[in-house]
Amino acid sequence: MSQTLTHTSHDDEDxxxxxxxxxxxxxxxMSLWGNFSLGFTYLSPVVGVYSLFAFAVASGGxxxxxxxxIAxxxxxxxxxxxxxxxxxxxxSGGIYPWTRRLWGRRWAWMAGWVYMAALLVTIASVSYGAGPFVAMLLGITPSTGVTVGCAVGLIVVVTLLNFGGTALLAKLAFFGFAAELVGAxxxxxxxxxxxxxxxLxxxxDTAGTEGDGSYLPAFLTAALLGVYLYYGFEACGDVAEEVKDPRRQIPKSMRMTIYIGGFASFFITLALMLAVPDxxxxxxxxxxxxxxTILQNAFGSVGFRVVIAIVLISxxxxxLSLQAAASRLVYSYARDRMMPASHLLSRFSSARAVPPYAxxxxxxxxxxxxxxxxxxxxALTKIISFAALGIYLGFxxxxxxxxxxxxxxxxxxxPFTLGRWGLLVTVAAFGYQVLAATNMSWPRSPDAPWYDNWIVLLSAGIVISAGLVYLLVARPHExxxxxxxDAIPTASRGDTTVG
Incomplete structure (x- = not known):
């Protein structure tokens, strides 16, 4: 009976x-929990908190x-x-097909382009960030060579595993979620x-970070800790064609990433904050x-390495999740012939049930x-500066x-709607996104050269300009x-749809 119901459900979704x-x-x-785990590990509270905790405390106490x-x-x-x-x-593809149906082809091209660039850079950023933890785990001196080698090795491993297909991806994502949550x-x-x-x-306490003025500028700087968290939920939608009952399950798994990820992020941040000696x-x-400093004091040399191993799993x-999301976006983009080499990037491996070239x-x-x-x-720092802002711009x-x-x-x-609250929630969500993106890109290094002070906006401008040039010259949307x-009723659409 259950097999018949499942088959019927799949037929309905198809x-x-x-x-x-x-x-x-x-x-x-992919089940609800597999889909949720994909979004959670993409969000990865451990990676975000451990990477930015020192910056947040130094900036805002x-x-x-x-x-x-707040985030x-x-x-x-x-x-x-x-x-x-x-x-x-x-x-499949998330942001690109959504914006295509909600607005039009040109808007979808730019949304997909910006988000694709941001995802690819974020994969590099996360992989590069793992290097120093590998060095600590092995007890070797961190160096550029070690970090680069570890980062490239990590990408090779996750790529091979992603070639294993949806079922393996879901299992690995759930393992990562369980290890990260239990570890946190x-x-x-x-x-x-x-x-x-x-x-408590x-x-x-601001720890004097406000100086002689208002605490608000210091808090806004430190708030980047929260801004860089909580965007993993989008990955749940990138694999929509691989999820059972996606119309009901994906909205639920998206919210779960915030509920559980938010709890884990706040809990580990609280524990670290109260453990800071000075x-x-x-x-x-x-x-x-x-x-x-905190982890070594708490766990000693052996326990510290166990914790570092859990961090590396994160x-x-x-x-792994970032690459899976990026590949589905690329495939969806190429399936509609929206990018160079679309004939290649839209190919699908029936044996592995993945888009190999994407x-x-x-x-x-x-x-x-x-x-x-x-x-x-x-140069790497300048490229990565765009990553988080690009994700927020795509959202x-x-x-x-x-x-x-x-x-x-x-x-x-x-099946999932906000009903009468829809307009209010959408306006509030857009307002938050604008404020967060503004805070993220605000120049805060007046003593640095102007191009370093404005690096986040400059890098975003370069990516957007390149996309616009290709859009206008190659006209991939046609x-x-x-x-x-077609989300907008025909009678209301008129001639304003961005085609």
Missing amino acids: AHLAALGYTSDFKRD PASIWAVA AVGQLLVAMVFGEVVSQYPV LAVGGWLLLTQRHHG GVLF FGKVVSGADADPVT FFSCA LALAAVVPTLIILGSMVSEN MMVVLAALRARLKGWRPSG RHDAPYG
Whole structure:
């Protein structure tokens, strides 16, 4: 009976996909928990918190922890908007097919281009960030060569595993989620029991980071800790054609990444914050790596390496999920002939049930970015500066498209809708995205050369300009007749659809 019901459910989803203009070769091997785990490991609270904790404390003191909670609320609003869209349009590739249906082909081209660039750079960033942890685990001195070698090795391994197909991806994502969550709870719990140097009142202490002025600028700088978290939920929609009952399950898994990821992020940040021996040393730079200091004090040399091994699992799972999401976006993009070499990138391996060339692109480009760091580490920093802003811009383009479509008469028709709260939530989500992106790109290095001070906006400008040039010259949006702009009722659409 259950096999019959499952087969019927798959037939229903395939029929719905066909009504949207697509047929799929993917296998629906991913359950709710597999889909959630993909989004959670993409979000990876351990990677985000451990990477940015020192920066947040040095910039805003222990009160910076509230940025983690604020960002969770803001991104939950975005996740609910995404849930409405994917519930109606459960098509692989996420941001690109959503914006195509909500607005039009040109808008979808730019959204897909910006987000694809951001994902490929983020894969490089996460892989590169794992290098120093490998060095600590092995007890060797970190160096550029070691970091680059570890990063490239990580990309090779996750690529080979991603070639294993959807079922293997789901299992590995769930393993990564379980290891990261258990690790975060175990480490955080032990720190709270044995390394608590402060009471909860310290969470409202600025540690003097405001200087002689307002604390707001210091907090906004430290708030990047929260801004760089919580965007893994989009990956749940990238694999829509591989999920069982995606119209109901994906909106649920998106929200779960915020609920569980938000709890894990706040818990580990709280535990680390209360375990900092001396905030003054972190603010002054005397303790430039408080996470390592705390973990070594709490666990000793052997226990410290066990914790580092768990952290590395988080980096590994994050890179795996990022690459899976990027490859599905590339495949979806190429399936509609929207990019160069589309005939190659849209090929699908029936034996492995993955798009092999799209996966290869999601391995080669990050590898080239990492290898570029051997020529100029500063160049790598400049490239990576775009990554997080690019993700926020891609999200913003979806939310803006949803807001525009709603104002023009779109009424979400999937199983998950926000009902009468839809417009308010969409406006609030867009407002959060604008504020977060502005804070992320705001220049904060007045003593640096102007191009370094404005590097985030400059890098975004370069990516957007390159996309616009290709769009105007090559006109890829005219190569395929896949549906677009049809979320808006025909009577309201007029001639304003961006084709």
